[in-house]
Amino acid sequence: MPGGASRVAVTLTPCLLAWRTTPLHDREVIDALVDPAHAGPSPELASALRQWPGTYYWSDEADGRHLVLTRRTYKSREAWSVHALLFAAVLVTTTLTGAMLGGGISMHPSSWHGATFFHALSRGLLFSLPLLAILLTHELGHYITARRYQINVSPPFFLPSFPPPFGIGTLGAFIRLRTIVNDRRQLLDIGAAGPIAGFVVALPILWIGLLHSHPTLERGLHGMVVALGDDTVLPGDSVLTLLLRRFLIGQDQTIVLHPTAFAGWFGMFVTMLNLLPMAQLDGGHIIYSATTRWHQPVARAFWVVVMLLGWFWIGWLVWGFVVLLLSRGQLRHPSVLDAYRPLPASRKWLLLASLVLFILTFVPAPFRAP
Numbered sequence: 240m241p242g243g244a245s246r247v248a249v250t251l252t253p254c255l256l257a258w259r260t261t262p263l264h265d266r267e268v269i270d271a272l273v274d275p276a277h278a279g280p281s282p283e284l285a286s287a288l289r290q291w292p293g294t295y296y297w298s299d300e301a302d303g304r305h306l307v308l309t310r311r312t313y314k315s316r317e318a319w320s321v322h323a324l325l326f327a328a329v330l331v332t333t334t335l336t337g338a339m340l341g342g343g344i345s346m347h348p349s350s351w352h353g354a355t356f357f358h359a360l361s362r363g364l365l366f367s368l369p370l371l372a373i374l375l376t377h378e379l380g381h382y383i384t385a386r387r388y389q390i391n392v393s394p395p396f397f398l399p400s401f402p403p404p405f406g407i408g409t410l411g412a413f414i415r416l417r418t419i420v421n422d423r424r425q426l427l428d429i430g431a432a433g434p435i436a437g438f439v440v441a442l443p444i445l446w447i448g449l450l451h452s453h454p455t456l457e458r459g460l461h462g463m464v465v466a467l468g469d470d471t472v473l474p475g476d477s478v479l480t481l482l483l484r485r486f487l488i489g490q491d492q493t494i495v496l497h498p499t500a501f502a503g504w505f506g507m508f509v510t511m512l513n514l515l516p517m518a519q520l521d522g523g524h525i526i527y528s529a530t531t532r533w534h535q536p537v538a539r540a541f542w543v544v545v546m547l548l549g550w551f552w553i554g555w556l557v558w559g560f561v562v563l564l565l566s567r568g569q570l571r572h573p574s575v576l577d578a579y580r581p582l583p584a585s586r587k588w589l590l591l592a593s594l595v596l597f598i599l600t601f602v603p604a605p606f607r608a609p
Contacts, residue, residue: 250283250287250290251271251284251287251288251291253274253283254273254274254277254280254281254283254287255271255272255273255274255277255306256273256274256303257271257272258270258271258272259271261576262312263312263418263419263576264313264391265313265315265389265390265391266293266309266310266311266312266389266418267309267310267312268307268308268309268421268576269306269307269308269309269310270305270306270307270577271305271306271307271308272302272303272304272305273303273305273306275303275304278303278304288306291308291310292310293308293309293310293389294308294309294387294388294389295307295308295309296424298422298424298580298581299581299583300580300581307421307422307580309421311389313391315391315393315417317393317394319394321396322394322395322396322397325398325399326371326395326397328397328399329371329397329398329399329408329409329412330371331399332400332401332402332406332408332409333363333366333367333370333402333407333408333409334360334363334364334366334367335360335363335402336363336366336367336403336407336408336467337363337364337366337367337498338356338359338360338363339359339363339402339403339467339468340362340366340465340466340498340501343358343359343362343363344356344359344468345468346402346467346468362498365497365498365499365502366498366499366501366502367408367502369444369448369499369502369503369506370409370502370505371397372440372444373440373441373444373502373503373505373509374395374397374409374411374506374509375395375412376436376437376439376440377412377433377434377436377437377506377509377510377513378412378414379395379436380432380434380435380436380437381414381430381432381433382394382395382414383432384428384429384432385414385416385429388420388421388425388428388429390416390418390420390425390429391417391418392415392416392417393414393415393417394414395412395413395414396412396413396414397409397411397412398410398411398412403467403468403470404470407505411509416429419574419575419576420575420576421575421576421577422575422577422578422580423527423528423529423531423575423578423580423582424528424580424582424583425575426524426528426575427524427525427528427529427582427586427589427590428586428589429524430521430522430523430524430525431524431525431589431590431592431593433513433521434510434513434514434521434593434596435593435596437506437510438510438596438600440506441503441506441507441510442503444502444503444506445480445483445500445503445504445507446483446487446503447499447500447503448496448497448498448499448500448501448502448504449483449484449487449488449494449496449497449500449503450487451497451499451500452488452494452495452496452497452500453494453495453497454488454492454493454494454495455493455494455495456493457493460473460493461493462474462475462476462607463476463480463484463493463494463496463504464493464494464495464496465495465496465501466495473606473607474496474504474508474602474605474606474607475603475604475605475607476602477507477511477599477600477601477602478598478599478600478601479599480504480507507600508600508605510596510600511597511600511601511602512558514593514596514597514600515541515545515562515597516534516537516541517538517541517545517562517566517570518538518562518565518566518572519566519572520562522593522597523538523572524572525589525590525593526538527572528582528586528590529582529590531574531578534571534572535569535572538570538571538572539570542559542562542570545558545559545562546559548603548604551604552604552605552606554605554606
């Protein structure tokens with residue numbers, strides 16, 4: 240331990256009854272049982288904590304009040320150029336998708352030329368920039384929260400994909416935890432921060448986009464309609480989109496979504512997929528933080544539900560098999576360092592908020608047949 244940290248540790252020692260130090264490859268974690276005389280905390284302990292070269296939080300447990308102190312011991316060197324290139328690639332592919340919205344350009348690359356093409360690309364930014372804002376905010380919610388806990392985590396990786404008719408330009412984004420998480424409090428904070436942060440950005444984007452959408456009288460269509468190149472896509476309604484449409488547009492009209500509205504809808508859709516309580520999805524982190532015992536039974540039950548939902552949209556089957564593959568066929572969640580530590584009462588609102596968010600954004604049939 241460096242000299243400064245050693246001196247602080249010596250200052251902390253008189254305020255503690257016992258402690259356990261766990262050296263990890265990226266940080267040092269100290270679980271300390273505080274002397275009841277200093278659990279207020281006392282002025283002596285408060286002074287020592289102000290000098291601690293890391294982060295800390297309190298945990299009320301059966302044997303008394305604990306301090307969980309963390310000090311980073313290793314700094315990763317990030318390949319920022321890789322992250323920037325992936326982000327740029329997704330910007331290009333999603334802008335192409337946006338250019339196809341509203342029939343700006345065809346899905347056939349042979350027709351991509353001239354002033355019409357470049358004008359459509361500028362319109363495509365009305366889809367790509369809001370969508371990337373949602374995805375980036377979602378991942379930064381995870382990233383910043385993990386960094387606040389001194390956890391070694393990668394910056395966001397954006398995943399490009401083909402534009403229509405083979406995809407929508409992106410497969411989303413992810414960050415990689417490179418180390419074990421201390422306890423269920425940290426896991427919940429990190430897991431819930433992404434969906435909540437992304438939702439806070441997606442909601443006004445969807446709201447603004449719906450205000451710029453327009454009704455259509457075309458027969459045989461209902462709900463939301465997206466003109467995508469030479470095709471028509473029918474996004475499904477969640478409770479939230481149904482309420483917003485009724486509130487902003489009034490009566491139950493068929494509306495053609497503005498590119499920004501479709502970006503907001505897709506951002507909500509990604510949030511919902513991540514909140515499914517399976518394996519190491521955000522919802523898997525959240526359910527594991529709530530109950531380690533019931534995580535796998537809940538994950539298995541929801542996996543079966545996802546497979547059954549494949550009757551309404553084949554993409555559910557693909558998503559279910561992707562999750563099964565990434566979890567090596569077990570849908571398990573890796574353990575945290577101190578799983579026994581209770582989840583503080585102050586985090587119960589995060590569990591409730593995550594559940595409400597999942598209910599509001601859940602779409603049984605994300606893409607409907609005409």
